[in-house]
Amino acid sequence: MKKLFILFITVVSLSLLSCWQESGITLINDISVFEEVIQQEGIQLVDVRRTEEFKKGRIGNAQHIDFLQEASFLTKIEELDKNKPVYLYCHSGNRSNKAAHLLIEKGFKHVFDFSPGYKGWSAAKAKK
Numbered sequence: 001m002k003k004l005f006i007l008f009i010t011v012v013s014l015s016l017l018s019c020w021q022e023s024g025i026t027l028i029n030d031i032s033v034f035e036e037v038i039q040q041e042g043i044q045l046v047d048v049r050r051t052e053e054f055k056k057g058r059i060g061n062a063q064h065i066d067f068l069q070e071a072s073f074l075t076k077i078e079e080l081d082k083n084k085p086v087y088l089y090c091h092s093g094n095r096s097n098k099a100a101h102l103l104i105e106k107g108f109k110h111v112f113d114f115s116p117g118y119k120g121w122s123a124a125k126a127k128k
Contacts, residue, residue, distance in 0.1 A: 025100040026112045028087075031124045034114050037087065044086045048073075048099045049118065053091060059114075059121055067095045082108045089114040089121070 028034050038045050038060045047058050048067035058064070065076045067090065080086060086108055090096040093115040100113040114121075 023101065024104045024111065025097070026110075027097075028112055028114050029116060031116060031121060034087075034116075034121075037112075042084055044080050044084055046080070046086060046088050046099075047118070048088055048090045048095050053118070057118070057122070059089060059118065062089070067099045073099070077103060077106065080108070082106070083110075085110040085112060087112045087114060090117050092117040092119045 028037070037043065045060055045062040047054055047062040047064050049064075050066055050068060051064070054064045054066075065073055067073050086103060088096040088099050088103075088111070090099075093113070096113050096117065097115070100111045103111045116124075
């Protein structure tokens with residue numbers, strides 16, 4: 001119950017801090033907010049970049065599901081829990097946004113798109 005409460009508070013906080021809703025998708029622009037959220041238990045972090053991009057680095061413990069491999073993508077997203085939050089990112093926000101819309105169409109309830117993508121994440125980490 002405590003984990004659900006923490007997850008609920010996180011989702012509400014995201015809604016208030018540097019995020020906005022777009023067609024059932026919560027866009028996250030703030031790297032520090034995203035960094036905190038992906039530390040939570042019970043989330044599904046998905047990197048939708050190409051395999052070559054994924055091999056060069058990833059955020060946290062993200063699983064790789066290549067959005068551009070359509071048949072494979074559709075199969076693999078069915079393995080995700082539609083009732084748990086799914087956090088998506090790509091290189092710069094375009095593919096993850098398209099993937100987010102597809103997940104909403106497939107019945108996922110809590111979809112978050114990290115719009116700065118791996119590019120923004122890497123740039124922020126390089127500055128630290």
